[in-house]
Each structure stands twice: as structure tokens, then as C-alpha cells.
Amino acid sequence: MAQTTIRHAEVLNKLSFEDFVEKLGNIVEKSPMVAAAVWSKRQFYSLKGFHKAACDFIDGLPINGKEGLLRCFPDLAGTLAREGRLSADSTGEQRSAGLFDLTTEEQTNIARLNSRYKRKFGIPFVLCARLNKKDAILRGLNIRIKNSKEQEVETGIEEAKKICWLRLVDVLQGEQVNIMSKL
């Protein structure tokens, strides 16, 4: 894996900023600014190095920037999903978690919890769907909704970083790879 990620880093280092942003623009949902900012930090020596630079950028955002980044994520099993308006990345992620196969009761339950969550925190519930199944997601919503706003911004950001890592690997390998253990 080490050799592979070095080769992938070399691919990244050779890209113009335009190709870089086009290729990696959605590693953070609807926030190409993140990849575009990280381009300034070349050279990269591994995918982990690139991911760390993206995480450092996100960590350096002011609190409303972190909230803003989270607000660009769609609800899990929400209106955009029902209307077929999710990004390709989100569609695949939500499908893998079983969120397109909810019973009517589960759908009602998650919609109610998503609404309560958004009303309480002013951000959507962000969770790495590819690392969870629908039951775990519903449990997570029920638990996290009891947290403080500060905790939820922090937790959402950490989930966004996991999503970012998996999307990054996808872009560069062209397939889903289970390398979370390397993080």
C-alpha cells in the first residue's frame, strides 16, 4: 500500500490546479475550495500526507466555516435523496448504508430525527455512511442529538474527514477500498 500511495501522490503532484480541482473537488461535499486550497501545499509524498493537509485546512477554519462546511452535506435519507438530487458521491454512500431501502417507519423516524437535529444545531447530521449501516445511523442520530452544539460540530467535522479520505481513495483508485485501518 505504501508504494501505491506514493505513486498516487506523484499523480497529484503533476496535476495543474484546474485538473486537481476538477478531479478532487468533491472530496469534501460541494466544497472544491478545500482541494483547491490544499494544492498550495504540494509536494505530497503520500495520500495520507494529502489527506492530512486537507484536515489541517479544515481544522484551521473558524467555527462558522466548519459549520458552513457541514451545511453543504445533504441529509441522510432526506429530501435530496428522495428527489434524486444527491451528488454521485453521496448517492453511492447512502446506498451502501442501505438508506435507499428504508421501511416507511424507518423513513418517518429518520426524517423526524433529522428535522429535530437541524432545529437544535443549525447543521445537518453528518456521518460517514459507508462505515455504517442504517441501524447504526438511526442509533447514532438518537445518541448524538443529545450532545451540545460544540460536540456536534466537532463530531460532524471528524466524520467529514473520514468521508474525505474514502472519496480521495476512490478518486485515485477508481474503486472502493477498505483502508480505514490505515488512517
Add this chain to the structure above:
Amino acid sequence: MAQTTIRHAEVLNKLSFEDFVEKLGNIVEKSPMVAAAVWSKRQFYSLKGFHKAACDFIDGLPINGKEGLLRCFPDLAGTLAREGRLSADSTGEQRSAGLFDLTTEEQTNIARLNSRYKRKFGIPFVLCARLNKKDAILRGLNIRIKNSKEQEVETGIEEAKKICWLRLVDVLQGEQVNIMSKL
């Protein structure tokens, strides 16, 4: 105008963050995170107040964030324009500046300057096309290419703020309004 912008601010204050981001997501090109971050700063009492909050957010970005923001803008009269892949906002702006009506010589000239500019600075040449015509844009490119990187990041960001203001007014008024003098 004051009464109108207060009414517009009231409209903004009533929007959910999802509607806010959908409506204002492109006031900074391909960077919905900006509007999404500024939602945290409600209530707004005028459009200028909202615009100031957006500018404050942009000014607070680290230098690579500002560069990243600029890298999300397309070239003026560049490949995306020729291929019909500009955002709707950018299409209207570049058309108003006459950039869809260049002679072959002008097209060659601007392409050469855009390339040199990007090679020198690692960002695209960002300029508020609606406040300029093609001759002024070519002159601007010829002049600004002699600046330092620091100057160009700063100048590009100030241009992005002007673009942001005009797009904001467009979104809320549904038409182009010449109120730059109010800035």
C-alpha cells in the same frame, strides 16, 4: 434602496440554512461554504451587512484558503467558456463583458496571457467582468501580470468580493442592478 435592502435582509433571515445555501451558494463561484458559513451570522439588517459578513469570512481565510477560493473561478474567455461549461452566473458575466465576441487575435492574446498568469501565480486571473469590457480586461491582464503573487491574491480577492455583491443583488432582486456606487 435602504428600505429595499432591509426587506431583502428580512427575506434572508427567514431562510432555512438549506434554502439559504441553495439560493446563495454561488455568490462566490463554486464555494457554497461561504454563504453556508455566513448563515451563522444572522440576523442581517441589510444586504450590505450580509455582504460584509461574507467579506469578513473571506478575509479570515488563511492564505491558501484565499488562493483556493480564487482557483474555483474559471478563466475569462477560457476553455470552460468555449466548451459551454461555465456556471450560469459566469456565462452571463463573461457575455456582458463581450468575452463571447472576441476576434481570433483577441482570443489568442487572452489565452496566452491567462496561461502566463497561471504559471506565474498558481491562481487564475480573477476580475469582475460585469464592471469591465474586453479591452479593459486585456489591459488589466497585461498590467496585473507584472505584480507580485501577494498583490494578485489580494487583488483577486477584492474582485471576487465585487462579483459576490453583484450576484447577491441579482439573487435577491432577480435582475441586474447597478448599485456598485453603494459599496
